[in-house]
Amino acid sequence: MSAATHVRYELLRSFRNRLTWALSLALPLVVYYAVASGQRHAFVYAAGVSFPLYFMTGMAAYGAMFAAIGPGGRLARDRARGWTRQLRITRLRVRTDYLAKTLAAYLVALPALVLVFLAGVTLGVRLGAAQWLEMSGLLLIGLVPFVLMGIILGHLVATDALVPVMGWLVVFFALFGGAFGSLFNSGAMLTVVKGLPSYWLVHAGAAALLHGDWPAEGWIVLACWTAALVPLAVLAYRHDTGEA
């Protein structure tokens, strides 16, 4: 089970990178508690939900994005060490490697989600099982473009520049996607930010709460980003490896 071994070690390596893992889990939690614990009885009238619930959906999206982009960092380190070249003279297929990295991204993203949800519960958030599941499912689907972004950056950006580049990228998407609170509620800018995959990540929470308010637009935006990023990832791989 060659592919299974590769996937297993890829997951093992991502869990063993404890500092990175712990930081990516802690970041959304810290921000969530810092902001929401003082306002646990506040109510967001525009959204029609309590502030801890409102902010929980945003921070879940933020933390998941952070976790999903992470395997790109391991790719960049392996690239800098020349290990990706070594892999290219083995039978390992690139798609197997990417699949393993995607699975690793999800296995880091999932606990990040769960922790933020648990934090929400401690601040009084109560939802039905179906709502938790729907929210989690939509969030995980919405992460696909971010996993791809991590792989692309891992191929193209030098390791020492990677942390700031990834940090900026995630904060940009989180901010304009509304993870810290929606910036635009109407007008042209709302239309613009609705084109961001992070808007739909944040919206996953709202969709679950409002019983399936997940318009076709959400699927289309995520599909378009994925469709655009997959060939970009292929190009990044070729650019990086010199394969034509």
Add this chain to the structure above:
Amino acid sequence: MSGFAWPRGWMPPSTEWGDLRTPGRGQPQSLTAPAAFLATTSAQQACDNHHYMTTVSAESAGIRATGLTKSYGSVQAVRGIDLVIAPGETVALLGPNGAGKTTTIDMVLGLTRPDAGSVSVFGVPPATAVRSGLVGGMLQTGSLPDCLRVRELISLVASYYPQPLDVEDVLRRTELSDLAERWTTKLSGGQAQRVRFASALVANADLLVLDEPTAGIDVEGRHEFWEVMRGVAAEGKTVVFATHYLEEADAFADRIVLIARGSIVADGPATEIKAKAGSRTVRATLPVVDLSSLRALPGVMNVERHGETVVLSCADADAALPALFARFPEVRDVEAAGGSLEEAFLELTAEPVEPRPKEVAE
């Protein structure tokens, strides 16, 4: 192997994964490429197999490179390399740093695309050979991936190949058993190099390509390394290694390909290269003479003129000197100097624009 364990049997049995499953281990292991190839048969490889079998005859080359050329910007790294290596051969690519050895190896492995020319490995393009698990290698650059222990890394690499060697056995042979639980990032340079060697060895591939495999290893380590490699070569594997150590190429290779400035300057069995390396230089004052008539003398390989002095590079100075006196009685100031192995190596690989190094004993 502690920590995370993946449940068994989780992998969907789709064709996507078909080619990555470990084939039956009970099958007899053959040393020849086609047989080993057949032994790795799985569903998806069937078509590759067919391609392989129809394009390669039994006596076909292990590696066939034709007119390989590669430039990086204005630097011509490789300028037209033609090379045929038979299966089972052990070949040293010998040359100074920057000669083009690594670029040549990268093209053979399919890591670098040649600007011109073509290369095939066991009769198929390098990428196909790599995908079939026929190629194992140890690249020159690079360190080991982090967050893994030595044994885990070797097991991981073993999982990429259809018929890997036993991991524990490889650890023993490369004297890594004591370091098996060590983190890959906590190794000395020589230990890391041994791990890289073990990861090339465990592949049990028909072609083993090693780029400067003993760089950073001490003398004793080198000895042990070549001891292990002798065993690999004796199993009939094709071994190609790059080195800039003359002694290493001499002691280990069946055949030495001497590369300088991106071209092959000599190619032959170690003994032949040594004969060439043992060439003599004859200097003489001979003002008016046609260089081509000098070149026609027996035992003379090359002729140069520096003012009134002519310099003859001789494969056989014993034959050249009497002929020189007989044909040109006016010759004066004749000096013959023997090049050491090292000097001749330098001579064969030196920049052509530079004057020949002074070899006259004064």
